[in-house]
Amino acid sequence: MSIDLEISRRILLKSMAASAFVGLASPLRAQTSTPRRGGHFKLGVGGGATSDTLDPAVWTTFMQSFGHSLHGYLTEVDNEGQLKGELAESWESSPDARIWTFKLRQGVEFHNGKTFTAEDVVASLNHHRGADSKSAAKSILSPIVDIKADGNGVVIVELKEGNADFPYLLDDYHIPMMPAKDGGADTSGIGAGGYVLESIDFGVKGTTKRFANYWKPNSAWFDSFEVLAIHDATARTNALMTGQIHAMDRCDLKTIHLLERNKDIEITSIAGTQHYTMPMMTDFGPFKDKDVRLALKFAIDRQQYLETILRGYGQIGNDHPISPSMRFAATDIPQRGYDPNKARYHLKKAGMTDLTLDLSASDAAFPGAVDGAVLYQQNLKAAGININVVREPADGYWENVWLKKPWCTCYWSGRATADWMFSQVYATGTKWNDTHWSNERFDTLLASARAELDEGKRAEMYREMQMLVSDDGGAVIPVFANYVSAMSRKIGHGKIGSSWNLDGYRSAERWWFNEA
Amino acid sequence: MGNVWQLMLWRILLGLLTLFAVSVLIFSGVQFLPGDFATEVLGQAATPEAIDAIRRSLGFDVPAYMRYFAWISDVARGHFGTAFASGRDVAELVAPRLANTMFLAAMTAAFAVPLSLTLGLLCAVFRDSWFDRAVSFVTLVSISFPEFFVAYVLVLWLAVDAGLFPVLSDISSQSTLAERIFVSVLPALTLTLGVLAHMTRMTKVSLVNLLDNQYIETARLKGNPEIVVLFRHALPNAWAPITNVVALNLAYLITGVVVVESVFVYPGLGQLMVDSVQIRDIPVVQTCALIFAATYVVVNLIADVVSVVTNPRILHPK
Numbered sequence: 001m002s003i004d005l006e007i008s009r010r011i012l013l014k015s016m017a018a019s020a021f022v023g024l025a026s027p028l029r030a031q032t033s034t035p036r037r038g039g040h041f042k043l044g045v046g047g048g049a050t051s052d053t054l055d056p057a058v059w060t061t062f063m064q065s066f067g068h069s070l071h072g073y074l075t076e077v078d079n080e081g082q083l084k085g086e087l088a089e090s091w092e093s094s095p096d097a098r099i100w101t102f103k104l105r106q107g108v109e110f111h112n113g114k115t116f117t118a119e120d121v122v123a124s125l126n127h128h129r130g131a132d133s134k135s136a137a138k139s140i141l142s143p144i145v146d147i148k149a150d151g152n153g154v155v156i157v158e159l160k161e162g163n164a165d166f167p168y169l170l171d172d173y174h175i176p177m178m179p180a181k182d183g184g185a186d187t188s189g190i191g192a193g194g195y196v197l198e199s200i201d202f203g204v205k206g207t208t209k210r211f212a213n214y215w216k217p218n219s220a221w222f223d224s225f226e227v228l229a230i231h232d233a234t235a236r237t238n239a240l241m242t243g244q245i246h247a248m249d250r251c252d253l254k255t256i257h258l259l260e261r262n263k264d265i266e267i268t269s270i271a272g273t274q275h276y277t278m279p280m281m282t283d284f285g286p287f288k289d290k291d292v293r294l295a296l297k298f299a300i301d302r303q304q305y306l307e308t309i310l311r312g313y314g315q316i317g318n319d320h321p322i323s324p325s326m327r328f329a330a331t332d333i334p335q336r337g338y339d340p341n342k343a344r345y346h347l348k349k350a351g352m353t354d355l356t357l358d359l360s361a362s363d364a365a366f367p368g369a370v371d372g373a374v375l376y377q378q379n380l381k382a383a384g385i386n387i388n389v390v391r392e393p394a395d396g397y398w399e400n401v402w403l404k405k406p407w408c409t410c411y412w413s414g415r416a417t418a419d420w421m422f423s424q425v426y427a428t429g430t431k432w433n434d435t436h437w438s439n440e441r442f443d444t445l446l447a448s449a450r451a452e453l454d455e456g457k458r459a460e461m462y463r464e465m466q467m468l469v470s471d472d473g474g475a476v477i478p479v480f481a482n483y484v485s486a487m488s489r490k491i492g493h494g495k496i497g498s499s500w501n502l503d504g505y506r507s508a509e510r511w512w513f514n515e516a
Numbered sequence: 517m518g519n520v521w522q523l524m525l526w527r528i529l530l531g532l533l534t535l536f537a538v539s540v541l542i543f544s545g546v547q548f549l550p551g552d553f554a555t556e557v558l559g560q561a562a563t564p565e566a567i568d569a570i571r572r573s574l575g576f577d578v579p580a581y582m583r584y585f586a587w588i589s590d591v592a593r594g595h596f597g598t599a600f601a602s603g604r605d606v607a608e609l610v611a612p613r614l615a616n617t618m619f620l621a622a623m624t625a626a627f628a629v630p631l632s633l634t635l636g637l638l639c640a641v642f643r644d645s646w647f648d649r650a651v652s653f654v655t656l657v658s659i660s661f662p663e664f665f666v667a668y669v670l671v672l673w674l675a676v677d678a679g680l681f682p683v684l685s686d687i688s689s690q691s692t693l694a695e696r697i698f699v700s701v702l703p704a705l706t707l708t709l710g711v712l713a714h715m716t717r718m719t720k721v722s723l724v725n726l727l728d729n730q731y732i733e734t735a736r737l738k739g740n741p742e743i744v745v746l747f748r749h750a751l752p753n754a755w756a757p758i759t760n761v762v763a764l765n766l767a768y769l770i771t772g773v774v775v776v777e778s779v780f781v782y783p784g785l786g787q788l789m790v791d792s793v794q795i796r797d798i799p800v801v802q803t804c805a806l807i808f809a810a811t812y813v814v815v816n817l818i819a820d821v822v823s824v825v826t827n828p829r830i831l832h833p834k
Contacts (some may be wrong), residue, residue: 048604049791050599050609051791052601058567085527130519133569134570136558138563156708167638199688202602203788204687205688228684228686229781231778235779238675242676244682244683244684360578397557397793
């Protein structure tokens with residue numbers, strides 16, 4: 001061992017001498033992209049409260065990253081955006097996409113030594129179903145009629161109606177695989193993920209150490225992983241700059257130009273699915289008129305909104321919720337620009353010369369919502385539309401304002417699939433349809449696209465749906481906000497996935513330390 | 517001494533009454549907030565079924581006043597209930613946070629109280645000197661800036677630039693005492709700067725008022741050295757106002773430091789209470805409120821006892 005070290009040191013010295021002539025940087029940089037094991041990775045996230053629990057049914061920010069280190073999922077959206085099997089090795093569906101058969105990976109072990117089998121899948125999925133479920137994933141899994149284990153290695157899921165995207169939904173962070181226990185799922189934090197729970201102090205921090213028997217090769221590089229709840233963005237940034245944490249989420253966009261100057265820190269800006277919206281109720285007063293809605297959509301300066309509210313860290317939206325990074329995004333639909341004349345034209349077509357409206361805004365919807373509303377107010381003046389920006393209290397915003405006031409500010413973190421996003425927010429009569437929009441053609445397309453297994457036909461249908469929402473729907477969607485995170489240059493990583501924040505919440509599994 | 521015990525007993529009874537009133541106020545106050553635990557914890561993701569499921573499981577179908585009486589009778593028996601969100605015992609949730617808060621308060625007090633008393637004393641003795649003016653200026657400046665600003669400046673100087681202390685107060689149950697002290701230096705220093713002015717000025721003012729009295733003049737004319745005049749004749753009469761101010765500041769260090777906790781991510785009681793108010797986790801909010809109220813009651817009681825015991829004129833009334 002010592003001889004090896006000695007040789008490698010000599011080789012290193014020689015190669016350093018050689019590289020003095022050709023330039024030192026290139027061999028060193030090549031090294032950084034090779035993953036290596038070891039180290040204690042500390043991640044600071046802008047969330048976490050004493051009310052967090054290990055039960056995935058109600059996970060939020062803190063547990064999203066922490067929980068992903070503990071648990072495995074049936075499927076995984078990889079860093080290229082492709083769906084692949086994780087604990088499910090492969091799957092196939094009936095021709096109508098209604099009955100799904102999952103073949104499970106063999107030889108996978110939970111942290112407590114139990115072998116992962118079909119009964120665990122059944123228990124983990126059933127955990128979110130049933131009348132008394134408090135799970136946020138209940139609506140995703142409600143189309144399930146029956147879940148059956150076929151031996152130890154196969155699970156058969158029967159849906160009410162065909163859904164070609166069903167395997168995508170199983171990547172949702174609420175649905176990890178937990179060991180079956182006493183007829184239910186064991187929610188004590190025992191999983192089949194790369195790290196074993198060591199300690200957790202909810203609202204403060206959680207620590208894990210690497211699982212020795214983790215099945216997945218070339219992943220979970222760190223010896224141990226720790227997540228700290230740091231709500232204050234300044235505190236998060238300071239902790240990163242002083243090396244107390246190695247990575248953070250949700251950079252403060254107001255000061256990010258200063259952080260960019262720090263050579264020890266890499267800022268990653270990932271175009272994901274989250275978007276800011278201003279839903280108007282299409283069954284209320286002036287919003288009933290499609291031309292009024294179009295006037296409002298033409299009268300927002302999206303570029304200015306992006307530059308001002310997001311400091312450029314995002315992409316402009318086209319009044320539909322399918323982000324350019326998503327499957328079936330129809331990027332060929334013409335982009336709507338700021339055009340006060342067109343806005344006036346549509347207003348006139350609706351039989352009006354001027355219009356006064358209330359827009360309820362609060363930074364509870366998204367950071368900068370109130371500033372954004374004021375910016376919009378100025379844009380709208382050029383089109384002869386006056387809006388009163390009603391500043392609503394952040395406390396209780398989702399309870400008292402959203403879905404209650406005719407026009408407000410809102411955000412969506414986005415969904416993994418177009419069908420999911422459309423079904424939850426834009427289909428007629430769903431609970432979260434905050435625009436009360438109802439379009440027969442859209443609903444028909446949505447249902448047929450869901451069960452369609454031909455990708456080309458699906459793409460065509462989703463294109464039409466995006467156009468319908470954009471032209472006829474009730475939401476002004478000015479921007480998609482990027483996931484803006486920062487990390488120490490000590491951290492190495494491949495391409496960063498965009499399915500969720502922080503590399504699909506899998507930073508502990510996918511990243512590594514460049515040097516000890 | 518008899519009347520001291522009487523006073524304490526009377527104060528304890530009044531204190532219990534205060535705590536009861538506080539619990540009623542907090543409970544009804546939380547009822548007035550928009551939404552309840554079910555709606556707040558689900559946020560945008562709320563569906564009527566999920567809200568119903570949570571409400572049923574927590575027994576929200578029982579009228580509010582009955583829930584209150586059930587809770588208060590449990591508290592009287594020493595049970596603080598279970599937190600809505602985590603289902604854990606409130607006492608178990610609160611205890612480590614309370615210990616952290618007490619630790620920070622004690623550490624700050626250990627810096628701030630001797631420092632401010634000494635400064636106050638020196639300012640009284642050397643009043644109107646450049647020293648007096650400088651202390652007065654510096655303490656006033658430090659109290660005038662909001663705490664988060666002072667905190668950020670200290671972070672910038674001592675943590676980011678100098679690298680002396682950590683930015684985060686990364687405390688866990690495994691931390692040793694030395695680690696705890698080390699990571700708590702910056703928050704303690706911030707709080708010290710916040711409470712220094714008040715105590716220093718009160719010490720100075722009470723002494724200055726006394727030092728102009730004729731009996732002090734008499735003591736000096738007897739030939740006592742100035743230090744004896746100060747400690748034996750002036751201070752006993754000044755303790756009452758000083759202990760009152762010290763007591764109020766100590767109570768503040770326990771109850772009012774949520775901003776500093778937030779900046780340094782210090783896992784204290786204030787952060788726990790704010791978290792719990794946001795999701796309307798009433799058992800936790802109530803318990804925190806009771807602790808805060810009890811802090812004021814106890815600290816004021818101690819201040820009163822100290823001012824009685826140190827002042828012969830009150831201790832032995834004619």
